[in-house]
Amino acid sequence: NLILVLIFSLLLSFFEFIRGSILTGFPWNLFVYSFSENLSFIQMLSVFGTYGLNLLCINFFLLPSILFLYKTRSEVIFSSFLFIIFLSFFLIGNSRLKDASIVSSFDQGGLIKTISSKVEINRFYNFDNEEDIINQLIGLSNPDKDVPTIFIWPEGVITSTYLNDISKYKDLFEVFSDKHLIIIGINDLVLDEQNKIYNSLALFDNQLNLKSLYYKNKLVPFGEFLPLESLLSKIGLRSVAYNYQSFSRGIDRDIIKIKNNGFNLNILPLICYEIIYSGKLSKTNNFNLIINISEDGWFGKSIGPSQHFTHSIFRAIEEGKSVIRSSNNGISAIIGPKGKVIKIHESTEGGVLITKKLEKLNKLTIFSSYGRNNIFFYLVVIYISLIFFLKRTGR
Template identity: 45%
Template sequence: MSKKNIFFIYTFLLLLGSLSSFSLPPYNLIFVNFITYSLFLYLIVLFKEKKAKISNFFFLGFAFGYGYFASSLYWVSHSLTFDKQLTFLIPVAILGLPILLAIFYGAAVIAIHSLIKKDYIFLLIFSISLSIFEYLRGILFTGFSWNLISYSWSFSLENIQVLKFIGTYTFNFFSILIFSIYFNSLWPVQFKKILINSAFLFIVLISNYLFGKIIIKNTEFNQYNDIKIKIVQPNIDIAKTWGTENENRNLISLINLSKVNKDEKTLIVWPEGMIQQTNPKDLYKYKEYFNKNFSKNHLVVVGVTNPSISGNKINFYNSLVVLNNNAEVVNVYNKIKLVPFGEFIPFENLLAKWGLKKITFGYSSFSSGAERKEIKLFNNLSFLPLLCYEIIYSGDLKRDSKDYNFIINVSEDGWFGDSIGPHQHLTQAVFRAVEQGVPIVRSTNKGMSAYISPNGKIINSLELNKSGFIDLKLFFLKGKTLFSLLENYIFYFTIFLSIIFVIALRKFNKNG
């Protein structure tokens, strides 16, 4: 195979990967994946038949992955436009982040290059390898499991009910498997195999859809009427969330959107990063504001910057606090999963000398919290606190928590403007709701705030760049989901069984 042809195929794979990104929200053109993934796998087989170099297989996967991530994560660069000191990093974010993520696709292909064959066994091997490396992408180097291809199914509530049983990573494995199914019938075109593959695909898709429909129809909920929830979305300009004067003005805006009945038990949820100048211990200075607008029946959840002195060092935490009507902190959670470069600088001592700082306001990096436990409210209710993108980690939410009734996710997606980023972030929350079988209360500054039911239905939401509030009563799923009990052990077991199945099939074919 000539260098010219190889270069053409790499370029073609870049385009295929980019095209596949349009299967994700908000576009959800899922049908493209059956073309892109099948062609991707076909070209891997073609390189094997042409006896390409081992390194070529890495770049096959890398090219597809780079196109996919460059097209679906370009919006990350928007967060660098708020600070003139960081604008020079915009090309690095657009070009560099996809490089790091595409390495996992390249590694997934090169890991199985010796097993490549144009048969269904290799289809299974490919799906196993890519799903494993996608899992590794979510846990290594702080982890970034954003935009697994299984999120393509987010357009259909019925199709994602299976998450209650298998979770997102296992769903991702099966998604790769069916998206790639036409690889062995593309060239030369084999109509018989296309019909067989289509028949299999039809059975699988219809079965999963009907299964989801039955689950939704038969799901029973318990209405919880004792406490009212109010989600607030203030739509404050990001640049005006920093500074003491802004903090006072923003607090008044939040309170004005939080009008509640003083005799009704209510939990008010404000977004991430709404209080950044005042130490949570000193919030009593806002006691008059709180006393005037809230009663003993009210609690406020809000994201704050939380400094803590340890010896001669001051650690800063991105925290969620619960405040009573005297503006006193009654509970606090320090964020564990921090965004690299957004909330902390890796190798800070070295990179700070070059003038690099985190994207969020303030110079010092945030520190990571030590534990995540459920927070109890009004004696008989508890929630799991998650800040920003902590919601994306399938199977890694509970940490030290024992049991909780619902999840509160506060975020600041205003960093990403009117891009596709906030839509993708909301979709991650939908998947977590289905997996865990609990409602999710989501408050963001500029959108998209939402109340998500335990089966993933968005009951109510607020649009991007609009202020407002959502009043709601919680309802809970009767019982627990299988995934909430076993979490990613289901993925490990599925991959283990699949590997055993592959070994058995290869041995059978060899003996046969």
């Protein structure tokens, strides 16, 4: 009976891993997200990661079936042991939250202003008001020419202008100074044989000179691209994005380094739902800040924006890095490396989050130190070994 419980937990968690990995993957609302409101418990993400803790959670959720359906001595011992493990997770997590010695603040060199906007989703179909939208974002940014500042604007706020044409708005950006940098979500049209379009995160100076560029790697199926497009387009299926043309996928996710005007930041850029992919954000640890820009208007008035935001908290704990999230029609926030929400703004109206200092862990998390999702497979090996042990001993 214990063997069946372990096998079921193992198989279900493995299918959850497959769901988040095969093809484009969609690891949305795994069982472990049931604990998203308990910051103490989810501190264990720093050890096991989302998939590893998901396996243990499934086992925990099966605990009542063991207690009420099977009552042999070994089953009671196993259930008690599992209960003690989970109780220890809460206690260890609570202790970690209170331990100020594992976290330190660092001055990033200036202000970071995170813009939380409320631009209606119909801008994707009405391009006449783009200049008004830019003026609205500049108003929220409220730049001070004497203060070094990085401004973070949400994903896709500029919809009808491509990256190579953004300079036409140069006069609007005269309110910024050479002490300023602006991160903007904008589409880039690469003129070649295929005329590829990329959903991008671009870093500009005050003259709208491009300083750094990131192309989104993980595209939304049927939203940003059509899987098996050459086949499915023949039967009338289209991507709902950008005049029915699929976006192209970026290949690399390079760290954006900002080392001027006193800033010393290594930024891991993420666009929209790229934040949901546990263990797949980066192959390195040479970044000290995660920036996630997003458009959450597609969720409408559902619980989607809150669920999307929760993933940012999980990634912060796993990676042990601060996360800055700039969302249009969603939740913008500054999240510390232990998942604590330092500042938050819901896009019921436009707003701005300002920070001078960020937090960092004094050492890497176990999850990020030992191969990230490798931790899940270590647990799988342990479970398989335990299953064979119980089978051999007849328990």
